[in-house]
Amino acid sequence: MSRSVVVIVEPKEGETQPIVGEMIGLAERIGRERGSAVRALTIGARAADTAGTIADQTGVRVTALHDPSLATYSAEAWLDLLGDVLPEWRPALVCLAHDSTGLDLAPALAVDLGAACVTGVEGVAIAPGGLEFIRPIAGGKFMARLRPRVDTAVITIMPGVFEPAPPTDSAPGLVEVRAVAARCLRTRSLGVKSSGLSTAGLDQADVIVAAGRGVGRPENLALIERLAALFPRSAVAASRPVVDAGWLEYRRQVGQTGATVAPKLYIACGVSGARQHTMGMQGSGFIVAISIDPDAAIFNLADVVVVEDLTRFIPVFVELCQENQY
Template structure:
């Protein structure tokens, strides 16, 4: 057997997550230099539905493990089932989305498989025939290249790093359905509830002014709101720490676990620009970033980079604007 790249399919009640199709694109890059099979694995109570979708969209073979105890995601059972099936597929690489779910089970899975684990992968490259993976560190300021050394390596892959490949198959891949009655022994998933509300007014906004941790304290949000108020059809948003702190509601969070926005103008205030934030706003028409750190990663995608303290810069900007309009 020549070995394989196994893609762990993330799905919600049988509907495949977009990030899984990005894993397929990464698998393609890996196998350009190494002829490995690509196999998708789907776990769940409705695994067959997602498996059929994967097989149709990708043309690759899919193994589906149907288990009624996975009507709700359970990391323990995920790990147990994968530890059972993966050795039969002879994986060289196991690709998992760096999502909340992927991060939940992937490192533990690697331990159980005695495999290496590289998290946060956002690029693949090859040198002299050997394959390497890259990830960013220190809020996107440093890129770390890693060489896999184990027979099997589990990789968690940053959403947004590879262009999704779907609907590329002329003939669907095969689907092998296996039934499992295994139960989790140590944990039970009890239920889910919606964490975010759908409508934050962000989708309609032409201009979004977004507050990051650099805003410093809740009271400084007034500055962000005043800046937003200068623009018609504007909205205030925030990065995750701002929403975690309760300064803004979660429905205002932009990024991987928040909203994806593409306003005409996005003004990032005190936001460092980690990939989990930028995947949610990099489609904006024009990006302005204000940060005290000249090396902040947000400046890599900003059209205008302002290295200033926002607590002094924003009041000065508002004042200058009001003066220009003859308000003062």
């Protein structure tokens, strides 16, 4: 039997997340080139509905492991249930989203399968010797190319970097619903609650000015606010170190563990461009980045780069704009 490519999807309320189409697009490309079957798998109380939607939208075969007691993700339960199913399918590749569930599950699943684990994958090359995975390292300054030394890999893929599978115009995929029950759980999820925090207007702003660690000290945030004040419908955001230092509230954090934003203009001030930050702002219409480091990874994304100390550049820029009444 040929090896399969398996995409694992967490059921979520509302519409299917774009990352699901991106994972299936990647799996189908690999499946086509290597002659592997592509299968999707989803787990939990809402698994059957999610499986139906994925099968309709993509045409792939989807298995739902329906356990009514699993209202939310549980690593322990998922590993138990996957242990029954995955060996049957002999996966060469198991693909998860690079989100909190994927990051939690992938390493443990790789251990159970005796597989390699590569997280934060942004590229996959199908080389003669096997699959190679490309991921950023050193805060996005370098790209590493990794080839597993075993013949199974578990990966998490970054949202927004792979071509999504086109909507299917053929028949929906087959849906198989298996009634299952996770055994011997030592943990019990009591549910997931929204933090209830607003996004400080980040989702409505046309212009976002983001403060990174390069602002240096909290007093310099006044510069960021002055820059933001030049634009109507603007908001101030932050990278994680600025929030961790308590200089701005968490609701202003952009990135993997913060908000995802897509303003018309994003001005990154003293932000290095780590993937965990850029994945929250890469959909911005136009990006300006100010950093003293000419090799800052954020410059790879930026439309305009300013290599300068922000404490020198911003006051001069604001003054010029005000003098000329821009």
